[in-house]
Amino acid sequence: MKICIVSDFFVPHYQGGGERRYYEIAKRLVKKGHHVDVICMKIDGVNDQEEIEGIKIHHIGPTIMNPPQRSSSDFMKFILSVFRWIITDDYDIIDAQAYAPLIPAFLGAKLKRTPIIGTIHDVSTGGDDQWIQSSKTAAIAEKILPRLPYDKIITVSNSTKKSLVEYYCVNENRVCVVYNGVDLELIDSVEVHEKYENTILFAGRLAPHKHVDHLLKVVKSLKKDIPSIKLIIVGTGVEKENLISLTQEYGLKKQVQFLENLDYPELIIEMKKSNLLALPSTREGFGMVLAEANACEIPVVAYASGGVVEVVEDGFNGFLVEAGDLKNLENKIRILLENPLERTNMGINGFKKVKKNFTWNIIVKDIINIYKHL
Known part of the structure; x- marks a missing residue:
């Protein structure tokens, strides 16, 4: 399979739990003979193209000086860059991480008729302390983006699945729970x-x-x-x-x-x-x-x-x-x-x-x- 993973950032330049999850999964997919492209934001001082353990990493969109801090303009430019990338390449499946990557990945996948997975790691419990930045915008996006008709949603716990079903009205048959792991x-x-x-x-x-x-x-x-x-x-x-x-x-x-x-x-x-x-x-x-x-x-x-x-x-x-x-x-x-x-x-x-x-x-x-x- 030719697989496209869309994430805000990627290891080793940003060490969030979602980024490490995708890294651990992607390198094992490569070992099993699959082709994996990772699409993520540019970071100051990092080459636009990298290869880590067989994973092809493409840094696109605006250059981010201090991850994860980004402006509204950075988000918009990245969204447009991801959309352009997806509609100009062919994949067997696209797996996009919540939340900003979900928008262009979903639109591009539907236009290309490519199966699209939304990976949602968690949901907020309310309050401004649940977000790193742009809390009001993020809270609105969280209410909308999980409801898009992805072919599947993958989440990392039954607790998050329950929240998606009960609070975001997601059809439980579209949600698969796949835990995080360790090496x-x-x-x-x-x-x-x-x-x-x-x-x-x-x-x-x-x-x-x-x-x-x-x-x-x-x-x-x-x-x-x-x-x-x-x-x-x-x-x-x-x-x-x-x-x-x-x-x-x-x-x-x-x-x-x-x-x-x-x-x-x-x-x-x-x-x-x-x-x-x-x-x-x-x-x-x-x-x-x-x-x-x-x-x-x-x-x-x-x-x-x-x-x-x-x-x-x-x-x-x-x-x-x-x-x-x-x-x-x-x-x-x-x-x-x-x-x-x-x-x-x-x-x-x-x-x-x-x-x-x-x-x-x-x-x-x-x-x-x-x-x-x-």
Whole structure:
């Protein structure tokens, strides 16, 4: 098959969960003999044409200086560029990621009579903190774009599927759930020879809905009883300067470390060295870092939002906390920091759960079946 994947950005230049999902799927599709083109935005300093593990990557449209920040003009130019690309090339299937790529991909696919899949990773729970930028426009687009008559919608959890059906009136027969995965072989190959003490890891975009500020408040409180506590924050985003300011305001300069631009093995090293991963996010279609942390045999603590509840079994491979309940968030983190045996058991449970349900080989088999059916 000749497959076109349309995304805002792509790895290694942007490390969002959706971008990593497409990368892991695409490279395995190539290994199975399929041709995969990835269409995404230009990034300053990056060649317009790249090839990564056999994936043909085409950077088109306006040049973005600081992903993911884009102007309205950037969005419009990218949409037009994608539409032109699709109508001038031939594909067996087009798979477009929510949300901006859905518009030109859908229109171009219908004009070319090419099967079109809309991949929707998550939906918002309302409120301005659910979006990185252009919150009002994004909220309107979210209400419209899932309703377009794609041949199939792929989403990453039953929770998101339920939201699409109940709140966006999507026909449930058009929605397929294909979880995110992890590369167990790669993760197992990364060796660490030391373990941090009393260390919490956060990894992800520093966006409002991730609520890393909640973790800072928790660390500030826990520092009284656990002076050696440490929080490692891995990622970049619009909230970074605010989080740095809060770190200084709370007197946590010795407890908090900011890291960015880590390659994937470096991220896995930080996970394996840490004692637990925390994800106090109010918007998660799946929560890929949760599965990655479990694959590293460390437990997780997360807000019970979206697809997170399908990755984390409360008390088995981590703890679930109601969104915004900082007291319970602190309590669950304290339990894991103060009980090494419980940490170890939950980490082992997490590894078993990931191996059974969340590997990329399982995911790619499901994706190919959907593509072939269309």
